[in-house]
Amino acid sequence: MNNQRWNATAPKSLFDQGVAGRRATTFPRWDGEDLLVELPAEVRRAEAADFPSLSEPEVMRHFTQLSTLNHHIERGMYPLGSCTMKYNPRINEKVVGLSGLADLHPEQSIDDVQGLLGALKLLEKSLCTITGFDSCSLHPAAGAHGEYLGMLVIRAFHLGRGDRDRVEILIPDSAHGTNPASVVIAGMIPRTIKSRHDGRIDLDALREAVGGKTAGIMITNPNTLGLFENGIREVADIIHEAGGKLYMDGANMNAIMGKARSGDMGVDVVHLNLHKTFSTPHGGGGPGSGPICVTKELAPFLPGPWIHEEDDGSYSLKKMPVQGSNSIHTHFGNVGICLRALAYILRLGGNGLTRCTEAAVLNANYLLRQLEPIMDVKHGQGCLHEFVASGSSWKNDFGVRTLDIAKRMLDFGVHAPTIYFPLIVEEAFMVEPTETESRESLDHLVQVLRAIHQEARENPEIVTGAPHTTPVGRLDEATAARNPDLRWAGPCNCG
Numbered sequence: 001m002n003n004q005r006w007n008a009t010a011p012k013s014l015f016d017q018g019v020a021g022r023r024a025t026t027f028p029r030w031d032g033e034d035l036l037v038e039l040p041a042e043v044r045r046a047e048a049a050d051f052p053s054l055s056e057p058e059v060m061r062h063f064t065q066l067s068t069l070n071h072h073i074e075r076g077m078y079p080l081g082s083c084t085m086k087y088n089p090r091i092n093e094k095v096v097g098l099s100g101l102a103d104l105h106p107e108q109s110i111d112d113v114q115g116l117l118g119a120l121k122l123l124e125k126s127l128c129t130i131t132g133f134d135s136c137s138l139h140p141a142a143g144a145h146g147e148y149l150g151m152l153v154i155r156a157f158h159l160g161r162g163d164r165d166r167v168e169i170l171i172p173d174s175a176h177g178t179n180p181a182s183v184v185i186a187g188m189i190p191r192t193i194k195s196r197h198d199g200r201i202d203l204d205a206l207r208e209a210v211g212g213k214t215a216g217i218m219i220t221n222p223n224t225l226g227l228f229e230n231g232i233r234e235v236a237d238i239i240h241e242a243g244g245k246l247y248m249d250g251a252n253m254n255a256i257m258g259k260a261r262s263g264d265m266g267v268d269v270v271h272l273n274l275h276k277t278f279s280t281p282h283g284g285g286g287p288g289s290g291p292i293c294v295t296k297e298l299a300p301f302l303p304g305p306w307i308h309e310e311d312d313g314s315y316s317l318k319k320m321p322v323q324g325s326n327s328i329h330t331h332f333g334n335v336g337i338c339l340r341a342l343a344y345i346l347r348l349g350g351n352g353l354t355r356c357t358e359a360a361v362l363n364a365n366y367l368l369r370q371l372e373p374i375m376d377v378k379h380g381q382g383c384l385h386e387f388v389a390s391g392s393s394w395k396n397d398f399g400v401r402t403l404d405i406a407k408r409m410l411d412f413g414v415h416a417p418t419i420y421f422p423l424i425v426e427e428a429f430m431v432e433p434t435e436t437e438s439r440e441s442l443d444h445l446v447q448v449l450r451a452i453h454q455e456a457r458e459n460p461e462i463v464t465g466a467p468h469t470t471p472v473g474r475l476d477e478a479t480a481a482r483n484p485d486l487r488w489a490g491p492c493n494c495g
């Protein structure tokens with residue numbers, strides 16, 4: 001790590017600031033009876049704790065400064081491909097903070113939580129309407145968790161019919177990286193199918209791959225090249241004829257919401273990433289939500305308890321219909337995230353959600369056309385909400401790699417795109433602007449990339465040595481991700 005740079009911009013810790021006796025809070029005076037109880041000597045401190053003594057403005061400035069050391073959507077554009085880093089509207093926070101929701105306890109009696117159960121049921125129904133399905137489980141806490149549950153459901157369906165041999169899940173090579181991992185964790189075997197040269201699933205390869213071991217296929221749609229799998233109906237027919245089920249990774253729903261429904265495409269299970277499409281916070285490993293929606297046939301394999309709407313409009317909980325089936329989370333999943341997503345859906349309504357899709361696709365296509373003169377986009381035809389460019393020509397012509405471009409973007413206050421993914425594009429540079437960016441911010445991104453292109457041509461060291469303005473320079477990224485050093489080590493010349 002480049003300590004020099006950290007020295008230049010790091011704020012002092014709170015412990016290195018302040019003056020004895022200064023404070024930010026004044027405690028109210030207690031005028032009642034003196035209730036002080038002497039604590040036993042063995043649990044008392046020998047001396048007062050060494051807390052920092054600071055005024056309120058000092059505390060506010062400190063944390064505001066810290067919040068700008070890392071990038072976030074309120075600070076600037078976040079065009080991270082495959083992540084849908086859209087703005088998280090504040091109304092979602094307001095709704096989830098209402099005391100009738102925020103102050104509930106998960107073990108409270110059913111009579112006390114009727115409002116919450118009603119809200120969750122409404123979310124289930126809304127997601128079923130958006131995807132064209134009959135039943136929904138809000139339990140999964142992330143997209144990959146939804147994939148995992150979907151795999152358990154498909155496996156339980158086959159086992160329920162005594163079909164023990166169906167253990168293979170076919171996965172196109174353009175699938176999201178979590179797909180094969182979820183298959184393995186669910187105890188099944190992923191088998192890759194090559195894409196055609198236009199980036200879509202090869203139906204002939206699929207016909208050859210299916211057989212008596214096929215439990216199903218898992219297909220990311222739109223796929224990670226931002227392309228709609230327009231053969232999906234044929235995929236459904238082929239897989240169903242072979243006795244398998246069609247799982248759709250619907251995390252890219254921001255590209256088709258309000259326009260096309262998985263249930264109408266012959267899909268059996270779909271998951272949604274509420275933290276992508278429905279504007280709930282994510283990133284940094286924060287809580288997410290990856291509900292799955294399924295056909296009537298698969299509904300009995302969803303985990304319980306189920307929220308059941310009685311004839312009189314009240315709600316009760318039903319046990320899971322299939323004994324011991326597929327429990328993956330306590331209660332109803334990440335309820336706070338579910339409520340934020342519901343607030344977003346109700347705020348926008350069906351037409352609003354459809355317009356989000358239209359604007360997300362328009363923004364991606366606008367950017368694609370603007371960037372084509374400086375970057376190759378092999379699979380740009382039919383691009384939906386995101387596209388994958390390639391930095392190969394920069395590498396060949398200027399010795400500047402996609403990693404260097406991404407690092408240099410940070411110096412311009414723009415978050416880097418997703419790089420080196422999907423694997424099927426060399427020097428991949430994957431951009432998803434989302435609908436919440438204005439024309440001006442898209443143009444800003446284009447100007448930044450044009451400026452970096454000029455630097456790469458004229459003075460590539462600026463780009464290959466970037467970033468130059470962030471608190472830390474280039475890290476050993478594998479070590480930083482696997483062994484993050486999150487402790488404050490004191491003021492920095494500590495070596």
Ligand SMILES: Cc1ncc(COP(=O)(O)O)c(C=O)c1O
Pocket residue numbers: 082083142143144145176178220249251252273276288290
């Ligand atoms: C297409 C796709 N599928 C699955 C996932 C996995 O979702 P999560 O990161 O919530 O596990 C993602 C994540 O962004 C995704 O883009």
